[in-house]
Amino acid sequence: MKWLLLFKVAWVALQVNLMRSILTMLGIIIGVAAVIIMLALGAGAQYEVDQQIKSLGGNVFIVFARGRATSGARGAAGSVQTLTEMDAEAIEQQIPQVTVAAPTMWANAQVIYGNLNWAPSIQGVDNRIFSAQNWQLNQGREFSAAELSSSGRVAIIGATVQRELFGASDPIGQSIRVDRVPVTVIGVLDAKGQNTQGNDQDDLIFMPLDTVRKRISGRTLASPRAVRSIIVQVADERDMALVEQELESLLRQRLRTTGSDDPFRIRNLSEMVETRARTMQIFNGLLAAVASVSLLVGGIGIMNIMLVSVTERTREIGLRMAVGAEPGDIMKQFLIEAMLMCSLGGFLGLSIALLVTKGLEKFAGFTAIIQPEVVLLSIGFSALIGIFFGYYPARKASRLQPIDALRHE
Amino acid sequence: MIQAVIESIAITKSYQMGSQQVQALAGVDVHIQAGEFIAVMGPSGSGKSTFMNMLGCLDSPSSGEIRIQGENVTHLSAAQLARIRNRYIGFVFQQFNLLPRTSALDNVMLPLLYRPDHSDAESFAIECLKRVGLAERMDHHPSQLSGGQQQRVAIARALVNQPAVLLADEPTGALDTETGLEIMQLFQQLHSEGKTIVLVTHEPEIAAFASRQLIFRDGRLQSDKRVQPASATEHLQRYRQQKSQEGLA
Numbered sequence: 001m002k003w004l005l006l007f008k009v010a011w012v013a014l015q016v017n018l019m020r021s022i023l024t025m026l027g028i029i030i031g032v033a034a035v036i037i038m039l040a041l042g043a044g045a046q047y048e049v050d051q052q053i054k055s056l057g058g059n060v061f062i063v064f065a066r067g068r069a070t071s072g073a074r075g076a077a078g079s080v081q082t083l084t085e086m087d088a089e090a091i092e093q094q095i096p097q098v099t100v101a102a103p104t105m106w107a108n109a110q111v112i113y114g115n116l117n118w119a120p121s122i123q124g125v126d127n128r129i130f131s132a133q134n135w136q137l138n139q140g141r142e143f144s145a146a147e148l149s150s151s152g153r154v155a156i157i158g159a160t161v162q163r164e165l166f167g168a169s170d171p172i173g174q175s176i177r178v179d180r181v182p183v184t185v186i187g188v189l190d191a192k193g194q195n196t197q198g199n200d201q202d203d204l205i206f207m208p209l210d211t212v213r214k215r216i217s218g219r220t221l222a223s224p225r226a227v228r229s230i231i232v233q234v235a236d237e238r239d240m241a242l243v244e245q246e247l248e249s250l251l252r253q254r255l256r257t258t259g260s261d262d263p264f265r266i267r268n269l270s271e272m273v274e275t276r277a278r279t280m281q282i283f284n285g286l287l288a289a290v291a292s293v294s295l296l297v298g299g300i301g302i303m304n305i306m307l308v309s310v311t312e313r314t315r316e317i318g319l320r321m322a323v324g325a326e327p328g329d330i331m332k333q334f335l336i337e338a339m340l341m342c343s344l345g346g347f348l349g350l351s352i353a354l355l356v357t358k359g360l361e362k363f364a365g366f367t368a369i370i371q372p373e374v375v376l377l378s379i380g381f382s383a384l385i386g387i388f389f390g391y392y393p394a395r396k397a398s399r400l401q402p403i404d405a406l407r408h409e
Numbered sequence: 410m411i412q413a414v415i416e417s418i419a420i421t422k423s424y425q426m427g428s429q430q431v432q433a434l435a436g437v438d439v440h441i442q443a444g445e446f447i448a449v450m451g452p453s454g455s456g457k458s459t460f461m462n463m464l465g466c467l468d469s470p471s472s473g474e475i476r477i478q479g480e481n482v483t484h485l486s487a488a489q490l491a492r493i494r495n496r497y498i499g500f501v502f503q504q505f506n507l508l509p510r511t512s513a514l515d516n517v518m519l520p521l522l523y524r525p526d527h528s529d530a531e532s533f534a535i536e537c538l539k540r541v542g543l544a545e546r547m548d549h550h551p552s553q554l555s556g557g558q559q560q561r562v563a564i565a566r567a568l569v570n571q572p573a574v575l576l577a578d579e580p581t582g583a584l585d586t587e588t589g590l591e592i593m594q595l596f597q598q599l600h601s602e603g604k605t606i607v608l609v610t611h612e613p614e615i616a617a618f619a620s621r622q623l624i625f626r627d628g629r630l631q632s633d634k635r636v637q638p639a640s641a642t643e644h645l646q647r648y649r650q651q652k653s654q655e656g657l658a
Contacts, residue, residue, distance in 0.1 A: 005522055016510055319506045322467060323566070324495025324523035326488040403467040406506070 010337040013309070014344075024305040025345035027298025028385065032349025032378045033356065034291030039374050040357045042284030044367035049277040059240065060132065061232040061247060063091075064265045082263040085209070085225045087254055091232055095246045097239040102128035103227040105212045109179035111205065113165040120161045121204045122178060124212025124227075132231040140172050140187025143208055151210035153183040158202040159191035181215045183207065240268065298345070299385040306338050306393035317397050318405025331398035338390025339383050346382030350375060412479055413440040414573050414605050415464055420473030422459050422628075433459040434470070435628040441574065441607065446600040446638065448616035449609045451625030458578065460625065461609050465498050465576045466490045478573060495523050499567030503579035505559045507551040513538065513562045514547040520570045537565040541595060557588035564595060568604075575599070577608040581615055590648060593618045593641040618644075 014021045065083040088103040105124030110117055127142045129135060140156065147154050155178065162171050171185045192201040207216070209227065234243045244266055251257075251264050310317070317330055325333075357368035422434040434456045441447060441464075451457040462468040463475055466482055469490075474483050477497050482490065494500075499520075507516045517537055521530035538544045541561040551559050560580060567575055577596070581589030597618055600606055610616050617639040624632045 012510070315506065316508060319508070320519070320523075321491060322465070322494060322500050322506075323520040324491050324570070326491040326523070328488065329491075329523055401468075403462050406467070406502070 006332055006336050007340065009333060010340045013337055014341060017309075020305065021341060024301050025298075025341055025348065027294065027301040028342050028345030028382050029298075029349040029352065031291060031295030031298045032346045032382055033352040034294060035288055036350060036353035036370060036374060036378055037356055037360075037368070038284055038288040038291050040353065040368040040370045041360070041366060042281060042288070043369040043371055043374075045280050045284065046277060047369055048367050049274075049280070059234045059237045060269055061234070061240075061244065062267050062269065063087075063230040063232060063247065063251065064267065065226075065228050066263050066265050082255060083227050083230055083251075084223050085227055087251065088227065088230045090254060091230065091247065091250065094250060095243060097234050097236065097243050097246075098232055099235045100128050100132045100233045102126065102132035102231040102233075103209060104129065104229050104231060105209055105227055106229075107179075107212055107216045109216055111161070111165065112177045113174065116165050118161060118164045120158065122212060122216055123204055123206050124209040124216075125206050126209055129206065129231065132233045135192075136190040138188045138190045139170075140185070142187065148208045148210070151214050152208055153181065153211065153215075154186045154207065155183045156187035156189060156206040157185055158189050158204045160200050160203040161205055162188050178205065178207070179216050181211075183211070244268070295382070295385060299342075299389040302338055302342060302386060303389035303393060306334060306390055307396070309337070310334065310393050310397045314400065314405045314408035317400055318402050318408065321400070321402035322406060327398040330400075331394045334394035334397050335387060335390050338394070339386035342382040342386030342390075343379060346379045349382070350378060411442055413476070414443050414478060415607075416440040416476045417460070417463060417470075418474040418476065420460075420463055420470035420475065422456075422463070422468070422471050432628050434463070436473070437625075437628075437630050439623065439630065439633070441605065443573075443605050444600075444603050445605055445621055446596070446619045447607045447621045447623060448619035449607060449623045449625065450611060450613070450616050451631070452611065455625040456628040457609050457623075457625040461576060461578055461607070464574070464607060465500060466494050491523070495520060495570060497573040499570060499572035499575045501560070501563050501567050501575065501577035501580045503582040505551070505556075505563045505583070507559055507562055507566075509552065510550055512548050512550060513543060513554065513565075516551070516562055517547075517565045517569050519566060524570065534565070534569050537568045538562070540568065541565045555588075556584050557591055560584065560588075560592055561595065564592075564599075568599075574605040574607060577606065579609055579611075581610070581612070587645070587648060587652070589615070590641055590645040594645055597638070597641045 063083065083103070085103045088101040091101040092098055102125060107122045107124070108119065109122050110119050111122075123129075126148050130137075130142065137156070138159070142156070143152070143154065146152065155176065157165075157171060157176075165171070165176065166174070171188060174185050175182050176185060177183070189202065189206075194200060213224075213226075232243070232247065234240055247266055248262070252262065255263055257263060317325075320330060320333075321327075354370065357366075357370060360366040361368055417437050417439045419436050419438060420434055421432070421436055424431045424433060437456075437460060439460075449457045449461060459468065463470055466475065466477075469475075469483060474481050476482070477493060482493050485493065507513075508519070514531070514534055517534040518530050521527045521534065527533075535544060535547060538547050541564050543558060543561050543565065546554065546558065551562070554562065560583075564575075564580075567577075575596075580596075581592055584592060593615060596606055596608065600620075606619075608615070608619060616622055617636075618641050619636070620638045621635050622632070623630060
């Protein structure tokens with residue numbers, strides 16, 4: 001029997017019991033919709049995490065200077081500056097996988113412009129920070145060599161600082177006071193938004209290292225070139241583990257540390273994000289697994305209805321056999337009916353999933369990504385369910401004796 | 410000797426019913442030649458229906474042979490038997506057995522669906538519906554047709570695969586007298602066109618329209634005789650006259 005005709009026959013059979021077919025399909029519809037929505041939300045969350053890792057730099061280490069234990073009293077991280085600009089240069093030169101090592105200082109200070117004031121994080125940097133942390137300038141320029149070497153009174157401000165102090169007016173060339181020191185704004189950074197911890201990444205001001213060290217920090221430093229941290233960017237993310245080891249041994253050697261208590265700490269920002277992402281993936285995976293249980297239940301529903309259908313249509317089966325249907329033809333007919341019902345359910349489930357994810361994106365602010373392979377997989381999978389759960393009823397139908405089937409009341 | 414279309418050679422059939430062994434057929438030899446119109450008669454339980462199912466390859470005998478055009482079909486597989494039925498046998502049932510919610514034309518085409526090599530199935534099915542006088546109703550569903558019309562559709566379906574033999578199991582059993590006579594008229598016409606027909610009935614009036622009568626009793630062939638068939642057309646006319654007179658009176 002021709003396949004096209006088989007589909008037509010199956011289609012007619014579904015229409016004959018339209019309500020029952022729809023109710024039977026409901027299990028598949030809900031299952032497929034749930035699986036697709038869960039996977040879409042999972043993919044959306046993964047996408048957001050990827051974006052964050054990209055903005056943080058997934059290939060970035062931060063080396064913090066850490067207080068040396070002096071006479072058993074340990075200071076907070078960065079309380080005593082053990083790292084210097086020379087360490088940054090050594091890292092850059094001696095570890096070939098490192099593209100850039102940017103030394104940074106930081107301080108907290110009140111910033112005043114006109115009658116407004118604000119307390120952003122003040123960071124002492126040089127131009128390497130731009131590539132190390134993927135910063136882009138929205139307006140203005142980077143620091144000049146002269147400004148860097150002579151503790152120039154210049155600043156590049158983050159988007160939040162611009163908004164709080166300047167509003168809509170142009171900040172370039174304006175003078176602000178940072179901890180009573182007047183500095184000129186020479187640039188504005190592109191906004192990065194919040195990081196995974198919900199901290200505003202744009203609430204900062206960049207100034208030359210020396211400017212922060214000499215004019216703002218006001219703290220006695222162990223070395224005139226001391227820094228609080230070094231941001232290390234690695235060329236290839238796959239080298240992260242190797243570079244971490246090399247960083248540690250290089251710094252231990254440079255700082256002449258022997259014991260287990262290093263005067264520095266190496267942290268990888270993407271690690272934290274990835275841990276969160278992994279937790280989320282496991283969670284989404286679990287939800288998808290629960291959703292697929294409803295697919296299974298839907299499949300059993302299909303089997304149940306197909307068994308009912310075979311019993312109801314025993315005379316029809318007998319007639320078809322009498323006029324020449326082989327057992328294989330009967331088998332195909334019922335398998336295709338089950339498969340059609342499941343695929344149709346899968347298709348409807350997909351449509352519902354599309355609507356729901358669009359709704360979630362629009363009204364609840366979720367990011368949901370429906371990947372094309374998920375679509376193909378879910379439709380294909382539901383057809384498979386049709387074959388799997390349709391097989392037993394179809395086989396039962398094909399094994400009927402024509403004479404018994406014809407006599408069936 | 411002319412090759413028989415269908416023959417049964419010493420067929421027996423026994424069932425196990427609980428602890429009891431039931432002998433439905435106990436050695437039946439029948440040879441059916443092309444162009445015969447045979448009525449199979451007998452009381453219920455005589456084995457006539459079992460015999461019919463054997464001829465139609467719907468059931469297989471416990472022993473003996475069924476031969477269709479000389480070929481022994483007794484030990485064929487279910488699929489092979491389906492192909493034999495599809496090519497050589499046309500069934501007409503008492504309860505018509507039409508597919509509901511399916512047009513008359515699609516019902517008639519059903520046997521050809523299982524014959525992938527058949528081209529032009531639709532025009533041939535229309536041809537068969539014309540032959541039974543229902544061409545103008547081919548888009549009607551069975552529920553929109555009278556009993557007689559449904560049986561005509563079933564006959565068209567039995568004709569569509571150009572079978573070697575037409576097997577009719579109580580084809581008038583579910584119809585009133587007049588419609589039954591009309592159906593018998595159609596069978597006689599088909600017979601005169603050369604079709605081989607085997608008809609199971611328990612009504613002697615219906616059997617009278619056949620040219621050979623087989624009478625079964627207790628699983629055996631009690632008698633096998635050729636008779637002069639009555640004319641269904643004449644009977645129909647007489648019946649209609651009678652009815653109109655009764656109506657006047």
